[in-house]
Structure formats: structure tokens, C-alpha cells
Amino acid sequence: MTPTTLPEQRRILATALPGPRSVERQARRAAELAHGLGTTMPVFIDRAGGGILVDIDGNHIIDLASGIAVTSVGAAHPAVTRRIAEQAERFTHTCFLVTEYDGFVEVAAALNRLTPGDHPKKTALFSTGSEAVENAIKIARTATGRSAVVVLGHAYHGRTLLTMSMTAKNVPYKQGFGPFAPEVYRVPSPYPYRWPTGPENAAAEAFAALEEIVTTQIGAANVAAIVAEPIQGEGGFIVPPPGYLRAVQEFAAEHGIVFVADEIQTGLARTGALFACEHEGVVPDLITTAKALAGGMPLAAVTGRAEIMDAVPAGGLGGTYAGNPVACAAALGALEAIESEGLVARAREIEQRVRPRLEELVTPGSVVGEVRGRGAMLALEFVRPGTSEPAPEIARAVVEHCHQEGVLTLLCGTFGNVIRLLPPLVIPMDLLDEAIDVLVAAVGSAR
């Protein structure tokens, strides 16, 4: 029973949030679920689609999260749901390692065509973003015969052992989970807002630090891969200064290092380009995708230079569910929707609509220190008024205020002081405006 119409695209506060039914569910949740599973907004969802989440109390919540940049085409786009239903009726699974099906090859061909660069490319599919990053490292290690992996400060690459080791932030991602994977080295992230000698020096000095660390501490000839998010997501929507990624890519090329762009959060139209690397004219050797790729189904990919991708011998890559046929069908629907609905351009329209209103919040003595991001990946960094000291408690209060008003926003940032906006790219503009009204009012009352 696939709903054929979207939930009403209007904010409706039927009860206080969270409503009584959601509140009642919390006791059961606490009894049944491991404590380590967090939740941003404690409401149980009944339906979702477009820019709206409908909870079990009948509240219509405006979605500025997209399930963390996943439902860019909405949580129930007909191009996705119809293909899922059709595929599920034919078969749900064979395991591509056992017998083949077209969807897997079609998704790979689409990614080979759509990712930056016109060199010969190949793709391998997996299920989660973490798996894609892990496999990019396996591939880079095999292709280079080297083991070291270089990552950035503020990086997020996943929760599995290797990707957790590559992730920068300790609490909550790493605390108590060591020992970590070896041969992971960290270089400073060129975080313009917090660069000690000023934003204008971030690109050159961060690159110089990378060069020095790689040369003197690791040895360039030992480095298999440098991995970077073209905009750092969980770390705080940190946009690297112009030229930095290009310099890293050139350094990697010069030393036979595989340059991996982790586009799991930024990819597939989110930033106003199909891939965020395009804003910098950077062509990565390997690129990881997941999240928005399959409109809500678990699917992830590594795509890149054919000669690197082909380094691993047959049987070396895989996974029971890797490239599941229902997820592949969903991806073909999501890619079709991105194109047919012009979602790359829509992400830019969202930025044009939202950014000026957010920038008005940055005034002398404001709690908002900086507005940054690209396309429909925008963020506000909260600080103690008149300083650049992180103010996570203010950010949390603003998020809480938004939640009570039926607007779902998410926090991020190493210091927990960044509110990020990741609306579905199909959100009606009037709904988006209303959500920003609520956010702006919440910031106003936090002063």
C-alpha cells in the first residue's frame, strides 16, 4: 500500500511536541533499545514526504534534516517508491556475489557517467557510507601497495573500526571504542572561521602543514590515500577555502597517492552541483557516495579511475547486501528525480532564498558567528556574543525551540555549536520560508 499522495505540505501543531503518543512510546523504547542509540527529536513518524514529517500525534513537522541528507528527493518520491514496489514484487535479493541483475550495473554506469572527470571509471556498490569509505581505502591500499591514510581534523567518515579511526571527534563517536585502526594520520582542517592566523591564511597554512606532516612524519611514499570531505559535514559544515582541495589533489597526484573525496553528505545535488568537488574544479581519483543516492534505501558506492578500481582481484570486494536490488531500483528512481525535477538548480535556489536571511543574523555581538555552506547545505555557527567561543548551549536551545515549533533542525560541529539545514530539495518554498521564520525567531529569543 504505497501512498500515492504526499502528506499535506503545511506545518500543523496538533499537540505539544513531542505529543502524548510519542511520549508514551519513550518508556517502551527505553526498555527495548540499547541506550547507545541517540535521537535528535523524540517523535515517532507515521508518514513523510515532500518537506513534511507527520508524527503519530498528527503533527506536521517541517523537515530541515532529510534524515541527514538522505531524502533529497523527499521521503516518498513516486519515482523511488514505484520502482521499489516493482522491484520488490519481482525479487528482493539474490546477492550480487551469487547471481547478477541489471539494476546493479545500471547504477554503476550512472555513477561512472555523472561523477567528475571524463577518464574511464568503474564503480563498486555497498550498503552504507562507512562501508564505502572502508572499501575506498582497501582499493587504494591494493592499488598503491602502501598503508597510510591521511585524514583531516573535524573529519567524519563513519562508525566502523577503520572509519571511526578516521573520524576526528572523540565523544560520542570514539570514546571507549579503542584501540583504533593503525596507520591513520591527521592533518589540520583549513577551518576558515577558526584558523588561528585568520581565514585568509587557512588554505596556504593548512596545505603547508599537510605537506610537512606527510613528508616528515609519514613519508609520502607510504601514503595510500588522502581522504577529504569537500565540505565537512558532521564536523560543522566547514567549507574549505578556495584552492585548498586543488592543492591537496595535485600533491596527491605528484606522489602517487590516491585522492578520495568523501561526498557521502555533499553528493548528488545537495550543494548546488551534482558533486561538491565541482565547485573547486577538483577531479578526485575515487569518490564515495551514499545517503541521497537511493532516496532513503541503504546504498553506497565507490567510483573512480578504472585502473585503481580494478586493482583488487576478483572476490576481494563484496558484502551480502552490497548493491541490493531494491536499493538499486530506488537509486535509479532518485537519480531520475534529481534530473527531472532539476534538483541541482533547486539547491541553488534554496541557498539564494535562505542565505540572505541567515546572514542578517550575523551582527556585532550576535550569537551567530558565521553563516556558511553551499546550496541546500547551510549552517549557523553559534558563539558567546562578542567572541568566537563556541556556544553549544545556545545552539541546543535554538534547536529545541525549533522542535517545539514543529521545525526539525539538526546540530553538528566538533564543538556541538552548529545548526545545519539540510531540507529535502523538493520542499515547497513557502514551507521553507516558514521554517526559516521559526528559526530566525528562535535565534532572536536566544540572544
Ligand code: PLZ
Ligand atoms: N562520510 C561524510 O556524513 C554519515 C552520520 C550519522 P553511514 N553521516 C551521518 C551518525 O551519527 O551515525 C557519513 C558522512 C560522511 C561517511 C558517513 C558514514 O555513512 O551511511 O552512516 O555509514
